[in-house]
Amino acid sequence: MDRNPRMAGVLAPVVTPFASDHAPDVGRFLRHCRWLLDQGVGLAVFGTNSEANSLGIDERIELLDRLVASGAGPARMMPGTGTCALTDSVRLTAHAVKLGCAGALMLPPFYYKGVTDDGLYRSYAEIIERVGDARLRIYLYHIPAVSQVPLSLALIERLLRDYPGTVAGVKDSSGDWNNSKAMLDRYAGAGFDVFVGSESLLLTNLRHGGQGCISATANVNPSAIHRLYGQWQAADADAMQRGLDRVRATFEKYPMIPALKHAIAHWGRDPAWARVRPPLVELPDAQSSALVADLVASGFSMHNLVPADA
């Protein structure tokens, strides 16, 4: 029942490659995960940018099993395990804990809108009780623009009071620094770890006692983001932050998930990587060319990515 050390640093919500029939492409997935780990970032597989909610539970369990079997260390994994259905969330979370994953990143059930804090509390509490494993560490996933189900400070406080240690932190993808700071000010002292949802707030978060970031663009710019995490107290930290911001701003001009995948396809010389699962669509040719041109003009390159044909 030993626990992993608490997670910290930079994690990538790992993008999921698909075969031509839209099945998850296990080989490309494992290779991308290995590359990310080599760049120093952890694996928040099954996040929003992973198209995880476009995968069935069995598909997610199979991918996670294959990832752990490949030798990637579960101490660096924080899979997304929150779904609309209580029973699915319990199944996926229990499986992640059994495999030794250091954390579980948990969306609230997101179909019903306008639900009460009481209802969300019951949902999280019921999952914790049913998983019933002292190794479980939950990171609450606050991403109101997508889930449309925000997690209030009052809800976090209640969960943290009743499940200290198990409710280990949050990924705050609100993009609202005041919200992240309120979480740090109130709960960091109680061992609640705040990860921001973009590297654009990484330095600010670290300076206020936060633990790191879980960011889409860590899929394509991992080593530079990880470098800022490691050297945030250096004299040139603000300059490093500005460098990260330029890359991030370029990706944000495009639909994020297809843009990330196109960059990997381009620098990996592997067009198959560009595929997305419906309801998403690939970048049109004009956009994908513009993305690469924008990135090259800003000096960006995935220089560490091993091309598929290497």
Next chain:
Amino acid sequence: MDRNPRMAGVLAPVVTPFASDHAPDVGRFLRHCRWLLDQGVGLAVFGTNSEANSLGIDERIELLDRLVASGAGPARMMPGTGTCALTDSVRLTAHAVKLGCAGALMLPPFYYKGVTDDGLYRSYAEIIERVGDARLRIYLYHIPAVSQVPLSLALIERLLRDYPGTVAGVKDSSGDWNNSKAMLDRYAGAGFDVFVGSESLLLTNLRHGGQGCISATANVNPSAIHRLYGQWQAADADAMQRGLDRVRATFEKYPMIPALKHAIAHWGRDPAWARVRPPLVELPDAQSSALVADLVASGFSMHNLVPADA
């Protein structure tokens, strides 16, 4: 490969009873379905009001299997089969078709917001192609306030053009009559059947060539709603509509799903019916008492409901 006759009339998005451990309560579910059929309404199991998105796919398949095995006719069934994940939607839809269900009510994938019509088209088209069964009839489920993923007229037009007969209609839960009317004006002639999402628009819909309604309150007021469907050309149709509106308005003062379940619990003398699955919560005692008092004051009674202890 014979098809059922096209569905028409009133359908209930059947509320799902739960045991104390939140597992679906098969016995109460089958009894409620049988009662609804006896009142003349069809079974849109696994709708929004069914808490279907709080159920796993296996739980939904098991319930549907049990329902068909109970002898309820699949010609009166339109299960909800649209989920976030392409693979889950295909599995559930194919199963419903195999069982002989007359239709499948299909939400778009609803996690990602701001998706394109191209992406939604690909999602529906891929499901249709993969199910690959000429008996399939899809009813598109437009419920923007909950799904946050609206279905545009342009999307419907494209699907109807490429999959005529298979794309059989819509449940329009926008509550916006102008939207329902636009669908009728443009596509009813092409065999596209419009069901409104509330009996408050039933008479209007029928007068404009629509096929009926699929409404939460058909769970508790089925025979009166079905009567208006059968007698919509009668002299007192407007008076009947006003009677339905009064009951509907009372339920709409409360959170709908727990209110429906409390009414069944009350008139069925079966408190277990009031349970909801997280993230929903039951009505507080003060609200549940007020609901019953409001309903009784308006002359409403579930007089046909056989009490659990009868």
